[in-house]
Amino acid sequence: MKTFAEFGLEPKVLQAITELGFEESTPIQSKAIPFAMTGSDLIGQAQTGTGKTAAFGIPLVNKIPVTEDRIVALIMTPTRELAIQVSEEIGKLTRYKGLRSLPIYGGQEIGRQIRALKKRPQIIIGTPGRLLDHINRKTIRLDDVQTVILDEADEMLDMGFMEDITSILSLVPDERQTMLFSATMPTNIRKLADQFLKNPEHVSVIPTQVSAPTIDQAYIEVHERQKFDALSRLLDMESPELAIIFGRTKRRVDELSEALQKRGYSADGLHGDLSQNQRDAVMRKFRDGSIDVLVATDVAARGLDVSGVTHVINFDLPQDPESYVHRIGRTGRAGKEGTAWSFVTPRELDHMHFIEKITRHKIAKKPLPSIAEAIEGKQRVTAERILEGMDGESVNEFKAIAIQLLEQYDSVNLLAAAIKLITGEKKDVNIELTPEDPIRAKKRRPDVRTSGRRFSGGPFGGGNRTGSGPRGRGEGGSSYSGGGNRGGYGGNRSSSGGGYNRDRDGASTGGGGYRGRSEGRSDAPRRPRPSADE
């Protein structure tokens, strides 16, 4: 892998990269940075957690002169949290160079944003709705924009942002560099690319397995009404450092986070109906570790990078394979290990197999953790805490009483009683969650699976650039499929382009219930206007 010094970056940018602790570039960075530096348009695809932000952030920060005092770069993200995070990462990259970047998103007081805009940022990172708002108020002008980046481009399409993006980009000069990034590139992304990109270079580092190889994936078959007890046991057995639990709807997230709190877990919820202050507070608590379980809708599925997330649990299965890939991708980032569990009701087994097929990864079925395993897990954590507590001076003042007790009582009994006390009794509060309907297996066109040749690109494999040549599965080695590249930080070897096509807007809607139920206040994408941004 290339070192960052090989890209010919400005010393101040290099210094910032070193400060971030990046020693080598990741595969997507070593491929995308040189292309981006030539100024050509590009579509970048690589597994979750493999550094796509810096892949576009580094060349961007490198190219803008410090003397610039107009908005010359625009980054769009599908959610507010992601806009904030990307803005922070760009901020770190430009730390020595001293460019100004500003996040612009719904829910934050607009006056505050207008004041910040007066400081003449060169880089704006925003969600489409609020950006349009500023454009209409003439507080943001895009006449001088030279670079546009769509992070999570496919999600923006899914969320129904196409119209907003079209309006925004119609105000950006044609002479510009445009880049799209995501871990998943369904074929409909071509619509976006055709409209907004000029002869884009496809830079893809996607091996056969779409999900990051650092994630250990499993599923548990469980009835809807058993899910909460299953979750408690799983959390006890695994004792995650930090976990994200995905629920299908806002109501689900509310009920689940409340239920977890009642049972004594340190949890909180995140969804699009909370005020931005509440959303910020929850994210802050999760990032600084003052809560260790984040319960969220798909609003947290894309892009969020919280270090130390060891577990992702799909309490409800996601609507589609892309969402699955992104959700579980909140763990196993930057080469770290992670574990992803999914609860699957008997009626959703087909849907689970569909996800396996599309993501080209067999997901192990595991039994429901037993009560004994849950108890053992909790005891193990207590024992670890005790052992950690043994180092350090602070135990000295307890030694006298320890000696005294050991003289009078049996040591094993004594320690067992202490472990019991520290582990705590499980709060056996009765929990009733409103049941959610099962996700139905996606209806597909009959020829999708048998042919594979009718479609020129897979949902994840990166398409054929011209959109005309048929590509069967297992056909590797082209620049589109990322053939022969290693994925992530040492992932599987890449071998093929895609074979399946899924047409969200066509046959897939046939199931009716597929799109999530509105009375459950779905936060999932694929609605015309998400509440995630306004």
Ligand SMILES: Nc1ncnc2c1ncn2[C@@H]1O[C@H](COP(=O)(O)OP(=O)(O)OP(=O)(O)O)[C@@H](O)[C@H]1O
């Ligand atoms: N070259 C590098 N060396 C070490 N760590 C890196 C490097 N590049 C990025 N990282 C770190 O890897 C983590 C994941 O990066 P990032 O969020 O950009 O991933 P991503 O590919 O955008 O994932 P997603 O698809 O989930 O959005 C971040 O914490 C980032 O700081």
Ligand SMILES: [Mg+2]
């Ligand atoms: Mg990202």
